[in-house]
Amino acid sequence: MSFGLVLKELDERARERGGGVYVATMTIVVFFEDAAIGDLARDRIHTLAAKHPSRVVLFDGTQSDALHHVEGEDWVELGAKGSNAALLRGALNALRLPEAPVILLWIAPGIGDDERFCELSRDARTVVYNSSLVDAGNTALHQLVEYVGRHPELPIADIAYLRLAPWQESVAILFDGEESSELLDLTSVEIACGSDPEALYLLGWLASRLGWKPVSATMLTSPSAKQIAFAIRREGEPRRIARVALTSTRSSFVAEVDPHGETINLSVSGSRAKPPRLRAINNPGVAALVERAILTSQNDRVFQASLAAAGAVLAVGTPSP
């Protein structure tokens, strides 16, 4: 890995800039091992760096570690195929901006037993993971649960969780006001999603807010020992929730995406019936989600509780989509 040459190039670029204003305030480190994911990551990080000027260091696990590419003064790509953990850490230490926080985006399968992840995340102020990018199943989420269990101090955020915000808000709206009493009387939850992590997070979020504990792969129990059946269905596009349906003994509460994917339609039937309502989805892009991770992940107790609850669901048996 030729980061000595890279440093030289960066120095030259800085000299070319002369005395102009230097505004980068973060070092964003990206690690990926899939070319297609790498292309996506480049695009998203460009957007993010345009908003939050940053030194960007991309470790490209698809390219030989002899290759490097420098763009402008703050964009560095290094081949990382075959690079060991110590080498990556050495490169990061050489290239990071002094005094600026390091944000690590780890976009590769497996974190628990990967030395490279351990080394790169050691100094990161925020680690951004995406448990549903690599596959639609729950393996990556499982690994995250285990890793965070062993390293509770890790300042990690998961894009799969962060993209749920419009759905959390929509489900919460269904129970604002008098309807909140129905939360104590729920009998079933059904979540339809194109990939497992988002569905498990949403279920975990509900469980953590309402004190539910999983007792089997299809059943939760409430603090008052009521049983709540749950089901996760694989439906629609990956990484997108399609529908959340909660049923109480008297009413049914449904949040469902419209066919164009632009709005969430909220409906309540039964004794609490209400006219349908509608909310713009405003799906934030990955760049915006990473930004949110950077700004909030360290104190997001709701995420931590949701992750733990999703882990508990996984532990009693994987719900079959």
Next chain:
Amino acid sequence: MPSRPNRVLEEVVVNPLRAGLPEEGITTPCSAVFFGASGDLFKRMLLPAVYSMHLRGMLPTAFALVGFARTPYDDASFRDYCLKQLDLFMPQDKKPQGPLWEDFAKRISYVTADFTDTRHFLALKDRLAQNDAEFGTAGNHLFYLATPPPVFPDIIKHLKEAGLDKDDNGWTRIVVEKPFGTDLESARKLQQAIEAVFPENEIYRIDHYLGKEPVQDIIALRFANTIFEPIWNRNYVQNIQITSAESLGVEERGGYYDSAGALRDMIQNHVINLLALVAMEAPISSHADDIRNEKYKVLSAIRPPAHADVWSLSARGQYGAGTIDGEPVVGYRQEHDVAPDSNTETFAAVKLFVESWRWAGVPFYLRSGKRLPRKVSEIAVTFKPIPHRFYGEATDRIEPNVLVIKIEPDEGISMRFEAKVPGPKEHIRSVFMDFSYGTGFGVVSPPAYERLIGDAIQGDQTLFTRWDAVERAWEIVTPILEVWQHTKDFTFPNYAAGSQGPQSAQHLFPDWRRL
């Protein structure tokens, strides 16, 4: 002084799903009534702001909009009107269309009204009850006065007569557009009319300037950093200049402006508000009244100039013909709807002192004007010169440090300091350390009206001006207004459009920052 805390939680958090949830939008149900809904402010600013909030998912799902104005519309034709205005004034990627527009449109209704007829307010009451039943707006009513100010008292009176001043099931709030009065007496009269019906915690006096992101950043700059507060006082600060300059003339507002002038239009509200933010002590919390208490304390520490001192503490001007950006422009007296012998000032500069332990002896120079070389709003804090000079060549001029908080057009912060010029000699010259919000965060701030309407729905009065501050601001400028009004300025027009302002401003203070 009103009791704290002012920020009332609108709903007791009984929905456990809300705990810790990021604030994605406003949840408080509400019917917003816009008085003057066929007017310019509504179509250009308020309607686009509300629709943009809808597109961003910021509006509560239980929301309805009621237009109330003289122009005859029914619900359907008012919706068409709104659609046309949104088509005109929303950016290309936010034009009204599809299910989101349809969902918004069905929440729009209209009451054709005479503001002096209680029957129309009773019709409004029926409409609001209908909204409560149909859209779940829960008896929460936001009344937005977007009419010309002379109509405000009528509206308020009839709201009371129709029983719309309160609702047994929800809250009632009234948003009052600036100007709040045209002088101290009229402001007090207006306040009397409003407070006879609404308590202070239901009154939202809007000054959209306060909704601008950089104005809010003043508090962050001062109180989220440790390096500024120790030197933010008379021991280190030489003077503070607050400028709000425009290159535009009066445009289509000649009629209004000719009865107002720069002192009323800008200094009494926007500029004095900036002064309060820059000079206030640290509030004990971010609650609305904690901040507003501190702002009021600053204003109450400013002694209004004695009539005899007005000429030595202020300067006024009126623009004549000149050039802006290389283009010739007419003088103020040639503008549409302006009297050909107008005595109205288009430029005002004032020197004030905050008589407090922190600021004793530090002059605050405020200026605002039209047809100045460029649009700029900024606060410049000039620090005292070094106490002893031992460095630099004898011919070098050592400038004082200046911290500039730039509000418009390039939001940011700039610090001027002295540095050694590279080379064998010990030459010193000024250099600048610049921070721009545009490059530092790369974000476009949401328009001020979106923020302020959202805050009003949520019951957060932080960015709205409290009566005591409005009254005090009028008290500060009243002696100047009185002297100016009673003294015709035979030198008018006394500055050319595109120049730095009148010579009298230079006499008041020779070191104004160049525009």
